[in-house]
Amino acid sequence: MIEHDVIIVGAGLAGQSAALAAIAGGAKDVAILSKVHPVRSHSGAAQGGIAASLGNADEDSVEMHDYDTVKGGDFLSDQDASLILTESAPETVYALEHMGVVFSRTDDGKIAQRPFGGHSSPRACFAADRTGHAILHGLFEQIVKHDVKIYSEWYMLSLIVHDNRCHGIVVMNIDTGEIEAIKAKTVMFGTGGYGRIFLTTTNAFASTGDGAIISYRAGIPLEDTEFMQFHPTGLYRHGILASEGARGEGAYLINGKGERFMERYAAGMMELAPRDIVSRAEQTEIDEGRGGEEDGDAVYLDLRHLGKDKIMERLPQIWQLSRDFQGIDMIHEPIPIQPTAHYSMGGVPTNVDGEVVYDEAENVLAGYYAAGECACVSTHGANRLGTNSLLEACVYGDRSGRSIAKYLSGGYEDKPASPQVFSDAVAQAKERAERVRAMDGPETLGDIRNDLKEAMTHKCGVYRSEEPLAELVGELRDFRGRYERAHISDRTRRFNTEFLEAVELDHMIELAEVMAAGALERQESRGGHSRRDFPTRDDEKFLKHTLAHRTEDGTPDLTYKPVKIIRHEPVERKY
């Protein structure tokens, strides 16, 4: 059996930050495992920036950043977490710069900063429009420098929890198809989000929420999954991200009639209102017949007035993406865009030290940590501000790594599980794998997946309401049945990507069930969860976090826990 002191699952910004922090804190035996090579992680697709109140472009402060974050989160943010996030931001960005991350610069050589939605000062530090890529590769350089053990293209199948303690994971080496356990004193998840359960998404094909569901199936609840962020500018029909940095640089949003419609929804911040507000505005324009393109399902991002030089210096990647995928030169033409599933505010509940907590009283499950999009700490509350995700992945990844180092060096009580626990876990995973490999029903995985995305998009999308959500909850039970009747044609072991897609679909269906249940119960509109039948925020009833617990029959049971309100009392959110 493979053994490590620390096994980190997922190698994006959160996972790599955790690995480096654990090593810096003295951990000796750290390994990273990911279903894709570390630099293929979806953090690399983040474009616009990472927030920090450096004040390089205009006056700024931690207090302003903190308030913007909480207000952006529609007051569902836990304020201990948001303050740590924003206080740690400057040192985090400087640490990245010191390790070699490439940043765009001001004329006097400082890190350049630009405006971003919901932020009251220009605090997005960026590397042109490939900030996630720059940080991901910068962190990987350090992983190489420290010669961290990497299990590249290994897939996690389950988490081993026994006796209220985490003992390791069960994994498949994708290349060989062999299944085994990795015994670890600590396990950290930085496994990313689950935007793939929607039809149009900015997320990579890998963003199927494996970590979140594996955690849920191991008995840990999922927090606030109903809060899904729809990004206002996904390329129409493709869903590929066109950075909010474009609007940060001054781009307009226009509808099919050429009107700058944000005037009607957020006259103050206009295009730079938070994403939930802008996406709802776009959806309303589309629903009320003022959209564009053949089916009227698009609005437009207009960059023409920025000019060629600015576009090519600050936004070269999205210029290229729009040209390659849409055949449009944004220097001369507005590009069609649409609200696109982008970020999961919810996830595995943790405290501010990155430790996973498993109940309403926030008791810690020893040896288990999580950070980044798969986790819910919750700094983002009901809606994340742009550029806060890279920050959160780095800050809380780092804090998880520090906690791990502290745990390992702090005379923790080492209570290893018996060999039986590991062999049982492996046997269970093998049995599941054999079942999947033998699937021989009439349904195709492709059809089930498409139908699932379709159902989620239409019934649990930008706008939601009682009847479609109730229908959806019923339908999702049928999806489970359909999945049991699916067919798989590759029954070999080595590099079986069809097998992986089948397992991922299993995870996606369950995530959809959890999200739909949370959305149905939350009878209010807050941040990324917007109910047509309950159009206002209801602090009296719903200023609380949802916790979905898995029951015996696999359906979610919902409980709630309070929001940590410390400095900022909820007020009406206006921009």
Next chain:
Amino acid sequence: MPEPITIRVKRFNPETDAESYWQDYTFEPPSEDSTLLDCINHIKWFIDGTLTYRMSCRSAICGSCAMRVNGGGQLVCNSQYRDHLDKENTITVEPAGNMPVIKDLVTDATGFWEKIRAVDPYVKTDAAREAEGEHFMSPEDFSMIDDASTCIMCGACYSECTSYEIDKNFLGPAALAKAQRIVHDTRDETQEQRLTQLSEYGGMWDCAHCFACVQACPKPVNPLYRIVDLRNEAHKQGHHDNNGSRHARGFVDIVEESGWLDEAKLPLKSVGSLKEFVTDLLPMGVRMGLKNKFRPNPMHLLPGRHHPPVPKMNEVTKIIEKTRAAAEPKDKE
């Protein structure tokens, strides 16, 4: 609905196949503006689930889906299938070159990552400089590392690199581009040492200027240009004592003499020692002589011109002078 197309895939499953074979899939693409990846996904999801390849972001940033399309290395996610159709409405897809195949279009990139690791791909900064705040870097200095830092490590350049193909000791395009980014990063304090190492066998001088990497690269990295940046920097800092540098400077010297490139003379200019001449060059010259590939001319060992100059030699001299002046650092003019 779009017209049916055929995608011809080179397939291999290590568990069931002794060797690779071609398989044709003929189908209607999902839509007129589908990308090539959309089409390959359509095959996997609705025609043949056994087809195996890597992909993830589908927006040319993760670098997973590099493979050969109609014989050239590239990503499959960032272009439409229509751009690749031949006269028979067919597109040929095979695994990336210069790497062992694991299964179908999936290759083993271990060799590629070893090359990246070999250049110490991280900024080495003296801890004392890690003062408060950021290191200052001018926009001009940033522009020197801007292109190389867009690399997504997809490996398309290694698939097509003609030097890497014949000599696996060559660091290769992406690793050299990464090296260029670090050498020109003002935060790194080991340029001298890096340039020395990169001037050795297998480094910056082993690129053959075939431009295949520039054609394959899906990003603005243009590895060959980054290799040229490295060579210029090496020359600027006086890294002349190596075969590559001698070769490059000898090339110009020979042309300056007569307007001709006397190729027999070039190797003599490139070797660094009598020992190398005796152990390396001489035996090769003899072998080539025996096969009539080369007629030895003892005059070559003497300095000076061995060819009558080309007509209008003065024009050649002017070009060389102008180029030399342009290559001089601005502040010395």
